[in-house]
Amino acid sequence: MLKFVGGVLIFGAASMYGFLQAAHYVRRPKQIRGLINALGRMETEIAYALTPLPEAFASLSKQVADPLSSLFRLMSERLLSSHGESTRDLWQMTVKEVWGRTSMRQSEQEVILQLGPILGLSDQSDQIKHLRLASSQLQSEEKDARDEQLRYEKMWKSLGVLIGALLVILIY
Numbered sequence: 001m002l003k004f005v006g007g008v009l010i011f012g013a014a015s016m017y018g019f020l021q022a023a024h025y026v027r028r029p030k031q032i033r034g035l036i037n038a039l040g041r042m043e044t045e046i047a048y049a050l051t052p053l054p055e056a057f058a059s060l061s062k063q064v065a066d067p068l069s070s071l072f073r074l075m076s077e078r079l080l081s082s083h084g085e086s087t088r089d090l091w092q093m094t095v096k097e098v099w100g101r102t103s104m105r106q107s108e109q110e111v112i113l114q115l116g117p118i119l120g121l122s123d124q125s126d127q128i129k130h131l132r133l134a135s136s137q138l139q140s141e142e143k144d145a146r147d148e149q150l151r152y153e154k155m156w157k158s159l160g161v162l163i164g165a166l167l168v169i170l171i172y
Helices: 002-049 053-063 068-080 087-099 106-113 124-171
Strands: none
Touching: 002 053, 002 068, 002 106, 002 124, 053 068, 068 087, 087 106, 106 124
């Protein structure tokens, strides 16, 4: 009986690991799409509403899903309570702090970090140009993420189940 329970637990753990890895590949394109939409909304806030950055970030945090909402909320809070730190430094610190909670990779982080030096420091048209550039770069990354999802999602699910079954067979 104990061997059976152990086998079920091992099979379940290996299967769960495979499904968790597959979920990572599912979340990544969704998060990139959310980031693209957020940059589009930020462009609207800058171009038409002329909203100050702290308010624009606070508004964005309410319009996007977590973990991206925490990125914009934290940035808004830091801008409001900053004591002379530059927007670029605050942006880099915030992005690096929140990035570990996302399923996105280093390439997407680099695109977002490039926005730091221009946010709030350059004129309206320059900020819009950089936001559009970042959006187009992220669209390319999203396409790559979708391709990876198609390739690896099913593989990880199957691999988890198969490794679990193999371990159970080896135990018996």
